[in-house]
Amino acid sequence: MSWQGIEGHDRVVEMFSRAFSRGRLEGSFLFTGPEGIGKRSFAFRLAKTILCLSPDGFAPCGKCESCRLFEMKFKPVSEEVVRSEKPLPAKTRRAVPVSGEPDEPSDPLAFDIPNHPDFYYVAKPADRAQIPIELLAGPKENRGRSGLCYNIFRTPYLGGRKVAVIDDADFLNEEGANSLLKTLEEPPRGAVIILIGTSPAKQLPTIRSRCQSVRFLPLSPRDLTAVLVSRGIAADFDEGMRLARYADGSCKNALEYNDPSLELFRPELYKQLAQPRVDAVAFSKRVIEFVEEKKKEKEKAREGEIKRRRLAIVLTRAARFYRDLTRVLSGETSLLAGNIESGADLRAAARNRPDPDRAIRNAERTVEALEQIDRMGNLTYIIEAWLSDL
Ligand SMILES: [Zn+2]
Numbered sequence: 001m002s003w004q005g006i007e008g009h010d011r012v013v014e015m016f017s018r019a020f021s022r023g024r025l026e027g028s029f030l031f032t033g034p035e036g037i038g039k040r041s042f043a044f045r046l047a048k049t050i051l052c053l054s055p056d057g058f059a060p061c062g063k064c065e066s067c068r069l070f071e072m073k074f075k076p077v078s079e080e081v082v083r084s085e086k087p088l089p090a091k092t093r094r095a096v097p098v099s100g101e102p103d104e105p106s107d108p109l110a111f112d113i114p115n116h117p118d119f120y121y122v123a124k125p126a127d128r129a130q131i132p133i134e135l136l137a138g139p140k141e142n143r144g145r146s147g148l149c150y151n152i153f154r155t156p157y158l159g160g161r162k163v164a165v166i167d168d169a170d171f172l173n174e175e176g177a178n179s180l181l182k183t184l185e186e187p188p189r190g191a192v193i194i195l196i197g198t199s200p201a202k203q204l205p206t207i208r209s210r211c212q213s214v215r216f217l218p219l220s221p222r223d224l225t226a227v228l229v230s231r232g233i234a235a236d237f238d239e240g241m242r243l244a245r246y247a248d249g250s251c252k253n254a255l256e257y258n259d260p261s262l263e264l265f266r267p268e269l270y271k272q273l274a275q276p277r278v279d280a281v282a283f284s285k286r287v288i289e290f291v292e293e294k295k296k297e298k299e300k301a302r303e304g305e306i307k308r309r310r311l312a313i314v315l316t317r318a319a320r321f322y323r324d325l326t327r328v329l330s331g332e333t334s335l336l337a338g339n340i341e342s343g344a345d346l347r348a349a350a351r352n353r354p355d356p357d358r359a360i361r362n363a364e365r366t367v368e369a370l371e372q373i374d375r376m377g378n379l380t381y382i383i384e385a386w387l388s389d390l
Contacts, residue, residue, distance in 0.1 A: 004045045004059060005230070006038055008223035009216055016046060017058040025050065028184040028193045030169070030208065032200050033216030036252025038227070040111065040167060042216070043194045047119055047163040050192055066158050072115035108231045109252060117157040120148050123167035126305045129375075130173045131166070137179040149183045152191055162191040169197035169207070170374070177204045184210040218249025227251050233258065246341065256313050265290045266317060270342045273321050273390075274349035280387040287314055287383045308373050311383065315370040322363035325349050329356040365389050 003013040019025040031039045045060075048070045052060035060067050113121045122135045138146035152164050166172075172180070172195075184207065187193050193211075197203055200213060219227065224247060225240030227233075233255055234240035247254035256262060272283050291310045321342055327335055328350050336343055353359065369386040373379070 002226070004049075006042050006045060007226045008219045009038060009042060012042065012214055012216060013058075015214070020049070020055075020058050026187070026190055026192055028187055028211040029195070029214050030200070030203060030211035031194060031196045031214050031216060032198060032203075034218055034248065034250050035198060036109070036250035036255075037216055037219050038251070039196050039216050040165070043165050043196060044111075044114060046194070047114065047116075047165065047192070050161055050163055051116060051118055051159060053159045066116065066118075069116045069158075070114045070119065108233050109255060118159070118162045120151055120162070120164040121167065122148050122165070124171040126302050128171075130171045131168060131176050133173075133176045133179055136166075136176050147179075149179060152183060152193070153188050156190075160190060162188065164191070164193045166193070166195045169195040170199075170202040172204065172207065174204065177207050181206055181210060219251075220249065221245065224249055224251065224254065228254055253316075256309075259313075261290070261293060262313060265314075266341070267345075269314060269317060270321060270345035271348075273318060274345040274352060276352040278387055278390045280384065280390070284380075284384045284387050287311075287387070288380055290314065291379060291383070307379060311379055312370060312373055315366055315373070315386075319363055319366040319370065321346070321349075322359050322366060325353075326356055326359040326363060329354060329359055362390050 001010050001013070003009075006013065016025060031043060033039055048060045048067065049055055049058060051066045051070060053064040053066045054061045060070075122131065124131045134140075134147065136147050137143055137149055144150060148164055148166070152162050156162050166180075184193060195203075195207065195211060200208055200215075221241060221244040224244040225234065225237060228240040228243055228251065229235075229237060231251070233251070234243055243254040243258055246257050268286065272278055272286075291307050291314070293310070324335060324342065324346055328346055336347060365386065369382050372382045
């Protein structure tokens with residue numbers, strides 16, 4: 001089933017549909033699930049439906065003033081606003097009109113922030129480690145008189161309802177979370193606040209206890225294929241299924257899998273991991289090269305984020321390699337019978353490093369390195385320390 005172009009997540013659609021038809025859809029929600037499975041898209045469609053002035057069942061009419069405003073395109077300019085010394089504008093939504101500039105077709109995961117006076121969107125700026133409290137509670141000299149928590153209590157412009165989406169909720173710090181607690185506990189009547197994170201474990205207990213938890217599961221290969229084709233990431237069904245195979249139900253993973261530079265680097269990575277000893281010094285250099293591969297001009301501003309993402313790809317692949325190796329070493333040879341991309345290297349690794357405990361330790365060490373990226377460590381250090389521990 002697909003709801004407003006959202007594939008999969010039928011259970012979640014059903015739950016919200018029921019609450020909506022009973023007029024009981026309000027309060028604070030925590031959406032969790034892996035990245036790239038459609039949580040944000042769902043939150044935006046839900047917001048449009050809630051704000052619509054004459055919804056058609058559990059769907060927006062697409063014609064009213066509210067629907068029209070919701071579809072107006074904006075793009076984020078978070079960095080400038082956050083860095084500026086001046087007080088933030090009254091609206092929390094950090095966006096400027098696109099003004100005729102073409103969308104960037106090169107990034108199928110790019111999205112527009114809806115331009116609606118009763119909709120607020122906050123996310124972690126690309127160059128920050130956390131969500132700045134200014135976005136939630138206003139700047140220091142104006143604390144409590146601007147920011148999302150202030151705006152959500154202002155009188156709605158249109159239909160009487162308000163929706164706020166707090167993206168990247170994994171990156172709320174204690175101060176930011178504290179500024180939200182009262183609002184999450186008692187949002188204004190008819191308002192809906194949605195936090196989007198990857199796992200409940202990454203949220204502070206004070207946040208978790210104040211939100212209704214909504215879990216999104218990875219997409220099935222078939223649903224993911226539909227998304228990949230509709231977004232132009234895959235040319236057709238067959239290519240979609242091929243990409244979906246290693247993507248763990250995530251559009252983001254599928255896209256990364258499709259990256260030509262990764263296609264070239266991946267065999268090198270597996271080959272190295274299969275050696276009796278990883279050549280830490282030489283291979284660190286190669287990983288750093290891959291992570292720092294030169295960026296297109298327009299990607300310069302997001303350079304740090306892109307590097308972290310590329311390292312995450314390497315580590316995710318490596319973690320999976322060790323996980324598969326552990327299974328092979330514990331006798332699960334059926335894994336090798338399937339035509340998996342790392343098959344030959346897994347066989348070599350099983351010969352060269354036949355110790356399952358070591359494979360488990362290496363998988364854990366790789367996941368640890370993956371977590372260090374989130375904490376914004378020095379990437380070169382993370383890579384060198386990781387490889388020398390393998
Ligand atoms: Zn409408």
